[in-house]
Amino acid sequence: MDVKIFQFNGCNKCYNESILLTEESKYKVEFIEDPKNWKETKTDFAVITGYLLPEDKEVLNKIKSNSEKVIAYGNCATTGGVYALAIQRGNKILPLNKFITDAQNINGCLGEIEELKFVINDEENSQLKNLCIVCGRKTTCDYLDDVKRQIELDDDKTCFNDLGYLCNGFIAKECKERCIDYNAPCRGCKPSLERSGIRMLGMFGTLMGNIEVATEHSELGATDKLADRDDEITDNLPDVLGNFFRFTLSTSGLPRGRIPSSGSIIDDVFTGRLIEELPLISGLLGGDHSISLTLKIIETYEKANQIEISETTKKYRKELLELENQLLEAIKRKDPEQYKKTTDEIRKIGGNMNLSNVFFGGFRTQIDDKDNFEDYKTHVFDVVEGTYKNGSVEFTIDPIGIVKEIKIKEV
Amino acid sequence: MSCENIDPEVLEKMENIVVFMCNECGQGSANTAGVARMAYNPAIRIVRVQCTGQVGPIQIMDALNNGADSVACIGCCLGACHFFNGNILSMHRIKLLKKVFKELGYSDQFVNQYTSRAAEGETAVGDFEDIVIRLADAIIEEGTIKDGC
Secondary structure, eight states: OEEEEOOOOOOHHHHHHGGGGGTTTTOOOEESSSGGGGOOOEEEEEEESSBBBGGGHHHHHHHHHEEEEEEEEEEEHHHHHHGGGGGGGGGOOBGGGTTTTTTTTEHHHHHHHHEEEEEEOOOOOOOOOOOOHHHHSSOOOOOSSSOOOSSSSSSSOOOTTTTTOOOGGGGGBBBBBBBBTTOOOOOOSSSSSTTTTHHHHHHHHHGGGGGGGEEOOOOOOOOTTOOOOHHHHHHOOSSSSHSSSSSTGGGGGGOOOOOOOOOOOHHHHTTTBBBHHHHHHHHHOOOGEEEHHHHHHHHHHHTTTTTOOHHHHHHHHHHHHHHHHHHHHHHHTTTTTHHHHHHHHHHHSSSTTOTEEEETTTSHHHHTSOOOOOGTTHHHHHOOEEEEEEEEEEEEOOOTBBEEEEEOOOO | OGGGOOOOOHHOOOEEEEEEEEEEEHHHHHHHHHTTTTOOOOOOOEEEEOOOOGOHHHHHHHHTTTSSSSEEEEEEOOOOOSSSHHHHHHHHHHHHHHHHHTTTOOOOOGGGEEOOTTTTTHHHHHHHHHHHHHHHHHHHOOOOOEEEO
């Protein structure tokens, strides 16, 4: 079977993951890093990875006319992925089905290689359950009294949403990355239904039913109406787009943003996000350098605010950085065995390839049973306004913890 | 400010204002206004729903994506929902949706929530007037919602 993997824009984690296809000799895999200069040849399967811009239309038409089946692999290709958050600042990022209507979608950040194999082999994938069904935490769906931006990790039995900590599990399918297993809430990278973000917005709005909403007297009708001032509802969720539409903004039906762009898509994705969400976002879009970028952001903030970290945390972080180098080496040599071995090691420490286990001040779950978890357990940290700079990363956060400006080089 | 002071050019831009009205107080007040022959802006399009709690961001975005210039919900007075607390839940969802519009750089006046009293037609007409005034302000400041799509 002839499979061609095309890497378009942005993070190349899904592109790298497809190295695992070369393990089986029945797939004749070819990697095309620069689709614009691709010499057209016929293929059975064209796998599209990375986010898509309007100018990619011509290349995609060429790919379509030369392939039997086109597959969008990973969230960037299917729904614009985390890069689609740049739409908030007027950028145009489109899902593959805007160019090729009959393409098959494989959602997920990271896209699952097993699912890609199922599609290529034309096999039936087992029906995936809703994430809440397989989640170990139990929900009551009671109205919330308050909403929290960070939680202590003591309770691992109660649903995140019941704790007032927004989790998109309601609208997500079970996945391999399973952020929820690492005390990180689901952000809905594998939606179980269409327009998932906006449905979750309605759902969470309902859950907030006990929280006071600001109303005011209407002069004209002499009745009540929603007030225009901020209230507990809006104060508790300072970044609604980043939390509800992290992967689906381009397919959400919301209008394109009017906020002026900074000129860089990466910077636009990060601007407006919350400081506590930065590690999960950098882990999602950092590509080859997601580990070093995530740790750089975390360590910059920790150092400036004297957040103490233990020797064990330092040890594990150093191991992660070494593993990143090994991974780069495996990718360079297109060695599936080494790639698999290294990613397994990264998953052991970082939780998954999106580094859900990595956070400010330590880790979210115990890495090794022999360790004393209290030694490197992360805790709720204070949001401190200021400008943070460390080599290639510089960011400014406002008093409520929203990133106002960010400059990242070399991603 | 009243509707009479709005620039006719701005009023012309308002073609469809979708108002979801609950079957109890909302629609009741509109009926009372109709019986009393009270006039309101012809762009207002009333959609009768059982309770504003039925209306969520999906229905509001569908309306806006299909040509509405603005959307509002009119429910029962606070504490007087004929079911349980549908009007309050709707308020919460609309508040979040307003925040989404703000975060995208749009005016948050394209979606609103009001209450009205069935026995007083002027409450419904007053709400309609308020919707039009707010939409006029938003159009003057930032253009219609269609300008950005």
